Each structure stands twice: as structure tokens, then as C-alpha cells.
Amino acid sequence: MQPVEHLHLKHVLQTVCVLEAVVLRSFGPEGGQVLFTRDTGQAMLSRSGTRILTALRLEHPLARMVVECVRKHSTVTGDGSKTFILLLASLLRMIHTMACKEPNVYHTYNSRAAAEAATARRLADELLAFALEELDDLIAVRVVPYGLCVSWKDITAKSQSPAYTNCHYAQKLLASFFHTRLGHTHCDFISNLTCELLRHWKFKNDLPSSTLQFVNDNFPALHTPVLGFPISCSRLIEGQVIHRDFATPCPQTDCQPVKAVVFTGYLQQKLLSAGNVLKVGRGGQEMEANSKKEKSIVEFSAWSERSLECVIANLQRLGVSVLLSAVKQTAAVLSLAAQAEMCVVECISKDELSLFAHLSGTTPVSDCWMIEPVNVATLTFCRPILLGVHRYVHVAFHDLEERVKPCSLVICGPGEGQTDQHACAFQDAIRMLLTTCRPMVHQPSSRVRWSQAVLYLLVGHLSFS
């Protein structure tokens, strides 16, 4: 066995053709699903080209590079990874055929392989130049007149409204996308759900792409996967779902509004943290004349508890009843909070806390000695919610200025693999809409980016040989 030192054109072609054979059977609305299983019994079901390709075990450097290109492409566009591979394979085949048919200039090159490689490189360069200079105009003149323009209003308009007659085109766009991802049974339902989600999150006086960008960036915090239910049980819930449970019993209070504070650090000073040195003395009554008064560990923990009591008293004065923490608080904090009838939620992820801070218009507390009113969020309610087998925290925001109706998406599926597939399909649909609605003036269009990616790959690798 010899390692692939010189990458010949036929190796490039063979690698991409193998990847094409892998995704070909899942392509299109009638395409099949691929079921991946691990030794642990975990199963993943997918029709998405990116998921299938990234799940393969590939050590071949060119194959890994192609899969990385596909992944990056899919991160931006949300769709089209199988198409990418099919078009790449087709281009390479054509270049290979043309390079082999071209007369071999024996007197210039050492071997037939070198001659073929040079021809192929020249063809790839010409293709790249065509894509950069002429493809845009060609599409604008020959393709766009046969297409449809889908605007933001179409996506977010209610379907009953007679004014927007184009809205069913937008529904069709989403429905066909979900058809290729999830099958034909539920594609309409899911596309309606997506439009409803976007309608709720429409920021006033903002560009549509910023709404889509916001939903795309915060999607992990905006959706909750729930296992064990059919997909038709997916729905929207108002407010935000924080994917943690209460650490202290939640008091059943009906008083509104509920005040909450977000902490990013520890309320109680840690006794010993990494890198610090705590000098502890013997303490006690007897002291020498010139020595400093040394404190013992007992006195130190008594002091830290007193300071904690001050913090809790401060919070009580501000009327706070919910503490949201990014880290795990100590047992003393939990017991004091429970005594003061405050509920604590710990170990919340950074994304969810930043979303919470954004929606409530507050800033998290970094120093627990300085708790200002600007750190206090006002909520309509904060109560537990049971979704599937998990109990989460459900909050609703009070009096938002931008008239946004925040809502969270509950995505159901019979098993873990399918629920994961549904959630990925949702996120890819948002990305696909984002690419579609993005203004084309200032940024290079996605099709040029695609063709650039393809041809950099080709030119880069044909220069190996």
C-alpha cells in the first residue's frame, strides 16, 4: 500500500464519485433515508446530505476536504449539500473526459498523466473565470424570468388575508423543502408552524433578514425537543423555555409581576478557588503583641455566610423571587434562598441567559454586592412546565417594547433520531430562508460562493498532480 502522495485526476474523480454514490439514493423528494447506528444503540435517521457525509468514516484527505466544503456550504445555505456533491461529480467527470480526449502533447509533458492533469487544470481555471464573470448575468437573463420572487411579507402574512396572494408561494417553498427532508405527510403542517414562528418573532421596523438571523442564531435556545410524541404534536409556546429544572421548590405565588435576577458568578464567596492561596491561622483568643490577628477557617466561613445573608436580604428588598444562575451555587445559597421563598435555577447555558437578558432588557449581575434595578427583570410568570419526561422552567416577559411576542418551539418526534432530524430540518429551513431573503447587493450571492467553493476545490487539487 502506498500513501497517496501524488493526487492524480482519476483519484480525485474516484473519491468524489464514491461520495456521490453515497448521497445519490437519498436525493430528491423520493429519496430514501439513511439509518446510522452506533455500538451504543444510538440511532440517527437522516436524509440530509451533510449529516450523512459527516457521519462517514473517512481518512482519505481529499474526501475529508470535500465533506468539509459541503459542511461549510450547508452552514450558510441550510440546503443543497447533495446537489453540491452531484454537481461537483458531474463537473469532474466532464473535465476528466475532456482531458482524456484532448491530444497528448508528448513533447511538452513527461507522461500522459501529466498532460491530462495540465489540461484538466486549464479547464478548471476557465470554469472558475466563467463562474466569476459570466454566471451572474447568465442567471439574471436566462433563469430569473422563469422564477418567482418570494418576499418577506409573503412568508409572515397570515394565509387568510386576501391582500397577500403570493403567500402560498412562500408556503410552497417551505413545504417542498420539508418534503425532501421529512417526507410528504407532515410537510404542510411543519411549514405552517415555521411561518407562525417567524410571524411571532417579527421585530418592528427591522429588516426581515435580521429576524431570520436572530432566530437562526438563537435557535438552540428557542426550541425544545420532546421525545415520545408524533410530530403533529409540535407547537409554539409563548415566552421562553429554560431547559433546566428548579433547584429549590418553587413557591406557588400568584402575585404578579415576578422579578428575576440573572447571576453569572457565585453568590457565596468560594472558600478556595484555583490559583488562590488562603492563609489560615489558628485563631483563638490568645494573641501575641506584634502579630496580626489570624483568623481560623471557622471564622472565615461564618463571615462568608453573613455576607451571603446580606446579599439575600438585598434581593428581598428589591422584591426578587427568582434567581437564574449560570453556575452551580453552594448548598448554603440554596437553603437561604429557600428560606427567603426565592426559587433558584442553576447551570443555565450561556445562550439561554443571553436570550433572556435580551428579551427582558436587563444585564446579568457579575458582582453580587452590586445589584441594581437594571439587573432586575420583570416577568409575567415563572413556573415549571412538563414537556415529555423533563420538567423545565417556563417564563413569560412583561411589557416588551418592541411588541415582539416571544415564543418557543416544541418539536416532537417518536424517537431521538427522528426528533433530531426534525429539529435540524427546522434550523436548515430558517437558514435557507435567510439565504433567500438576504439582500444581494452588498454580499456575494450564494451561487457565486458555491461555484467559487467548487472551483477552488478543483483547481487546488488538480495542482497536486
Next chain:
Amino acid sequence: MALNGDDEDFAWEPPTEAEMKVIQARRERQDKISKLMGDYLLKGYKMLGECCDVCGTILLQDRQQKNYCVSCQELDSDIDKDNPALNAQAALSQVRERQLAAQSPAPSQAPELSGGPSSSSQASVSVPRPEHCEGAAAGGRAPPLPPPVPSPSPPASTTTLAPTRPPVCPQSTALQPVLQEAEDAVLTKLRWATTQLQSSASLEASIQLCSLIASCANSLRSLKELSQ
């Protein structure tokens, strides 16, 4: 896109029909290889960064760390059928070609082909056409040789065959070494197929190995009939 550069100063002929067939066959074979490799990748095989020494196809590795070349081990080779050392029909085609080439320039040289002490009546023995090698009746045969012993004792069969080859074989000297080579090659392949069959765990591979053994036995039988 301009396909022809400016610096080409010779004529290019389009590929002939034979070349087209070869190109088409090669492309189909490559497609088959790609499809098989894709199936194996989906079954959990790993694609390595190495190529097979023999055919240049990318190697796969299964869960037991065993390397696997799809084209060598699963598809029939597309050049083996033309190799006279491995295929009886190709060997006979080559012999026939040589015979024709030797006979066509000077028919007076025909008696010199026989060589050896044998009578010249056998000088123009007709080599049976490859399609008819299986039951060809060439006149004036020596008494039939004992039938070739098939595996599992191929070494024994080579030793039994060698001494029983009659030295008074009325063949042309050009034919004899070719047949001998062909027989040795077939026996080697038979031996190899047997060992592969013993260690094979796949149903498809076993079926193909059995058919290989059967065709090796047939080839040996026809070579025996030829050398008589």
C-alpha cells in the same frame, strides 16, 4: 470554453470504435467500483488514504482493521481475460495467431515448424479454434493421458503430469512451451483459488471461487486434449 489551445500543431483523430468500447467499458467499471465503495462506506467501512498496489483503487478498511480493495477482490479484472497465462481461450487465441503469422509468409517453411524426430505428417496439425477447444477431435492422437487430478492435491498433479507427458508428442515446438506455460498458470490459479476458498467467509466470494476452480479444471482438460 475553448478546448483547443493555440500551441497544438498536430492532428487529432477521434477515438475508433474499439477504443470507444474500451472507454465505455472502463467507465462502467469505474461506476460499479464507485457504487460498491459507496455501499461499503454506508455499511461502516473506513475509506483510507492509501491506494491498492495492483489496481490503484482507494482502499477500504473494515471494523476488524482488514484492508479491502473493491476492484481486486470483488469485481473481475478487466485485463485478466486477455492474459494468455491466466485464460485458456486467450492462450489458444495467441497460439492460433502465431500459427497464422508463421504460415502466411512462406508455406515452404511449414515443415520446419514441426522440429524434433516426429514424422512430418503432423507438421500441419491444425490448432483447434478457441471456441472448439472443448471437444476438438484432432486426428492421430496419442493414447489419452490420465485425467488431471483436481485440487486438493495440486502439487501431486503437477508431478504426475510432468512424467506422463509423452516425449513423442507429435506437436510443433512453438506450441509446446506455450501450452506448458498455460498449464502451469492454470494450476497456480487453481491452487490459489483453493486456499482462498478454504479461508473465504463470504458467500459471493465462495461461489465465484468455485466457478473459478471449475473453469480451471475445464482449461486443464482442454490443454490436455491439445497436447495430445
